[in-house]
Amino acid sequence: MSTPASPRILLVEDDEVIREATQLALERYGFPVDTAGDGLEGLERFRAAPPDLLLLDVMLPLLDGVGLCRRIREESQLPILMMSARTEPIDVISGLEAGADDYVVKPFEIAVLVARIRTVLRRTGFGPTATAAAAATAPGNSVRVIDDLEVDTDAMEVKVAGRPVPLTPTELRLLLEFTAAPGVLMERQVLLERVWDYSWGADSRVVDVHVQRLRAKIGATRIETVRGFGYKLRRTT
The missing domain is CATH 1.10.10.10 (Winged helix-like DNA-binding domain superfamily/Winged helix DNA-binding domain)
Known part of the structure; x- marks a missing residue:
């Protein structure tokens, strides 16, 4: 696991443009970022090298974000932040019920995403524990x-x-x-x-x-x- 000064993020997003743009933006803020393009790859990468925070899209191929969140919660209590362009109550609630700590709605400003990430990390061990x-x-x-x-x-x-x-x-x-x-x-x-x-x-x-x-x-x-x-x-x- 990375040091408190550089918490490592696993980003699971199937849209290549969004994935690369988000990765680059987060790295400019000092976060090392690993990526995966579908739910099963995300699960494999999580198991191979558990990150400090998981950032995942709701709509993923092979294994959707809710299913991935649920699978990871069976193995770990690491902080999970979900991203979704879908804001219907059932989509938000499904992600939270699966074990996510919070969610952010797409499209989002990167500063907003970074603020949410820092808040989740702060209350789960980075910053005041x-x-x-x-x-x-x-x-x-x-x-x-x-x-x-x-x-x-x-x-x-x-x-x-x-x-x-x-x-x-x-x-x-x-x-x-x-x-x-x-x-x-x-x-x-x-x-x-x-x-x-x-x-x-x-x-x-x-x-x-x-x-x-x-x-x-x-x-x-x-x-x-x-x-x-x-x-x-x-x-x-």
């Missing part, structure tokens, strides 16, 4: 216990009924926000700012799908929806 962010807000006891849910904010480990639960860095940051204030309403915009580092208006569906993914891992009833506002963590007993 997830561990450092947690330590800054953690109470004196590093283990937060809510019913049978345990969150060790030093080791960055989560257990449910004693069983380890693997979370992506984004899911972990989201859970840290909830466990820091059980029973307190967390508005979607607040979560976007604290977890995704978005101080501007962003798509709240990102929050909704990540909450859905988190529920699937720690228990469906543990996070309560406050309709029209956001979510809160509640005790199950």
Whole structure:
């Protein structure tokens, strides 16, 4: 894996012109970039040399972006940013449900893409790390216990009924926000700012799908929806 100063990106894009233009632009910003032209090649390159971030198009031949994202999530928690010219809710949600951390809509300005990449990398280990962010807000006891849910904010480990639960860095940051204030309403915009580092208006569906993914891992009833506002963590007993 590359050093924090030069995180390496795997770009999977079937359009040769877009692929080459995006690669050159990202390299001008200092990112080493490997490329693949279809989903299966992308999977092979990921397995041969795991990158620091995966940037993939939704519409790919042989294995589409959603399928590729899902396959990689079975093997790794590396940050994934999806690109798509399709903005229908079902396309966005499908990518996020497959395990993507965020998405960007094509066509995009390269500065916008770079900002999204840096934000994802920052909250998953490049720049202030997830561990450092947690330590800054953690109470004196590093283990937060809510019913049978345990969150060790030093080791960055989560257990449910004693069983380890693997979370992506984004899911972990989201859970840290909830466990820091059980029973307190967390508005979607607040979560976007604290977890995704978005101080501007962003798509709240990102929050909704990540909450859905988190529920699937720690228990469906543990996070309560406050309709029209956001979510809160509640005790199950």
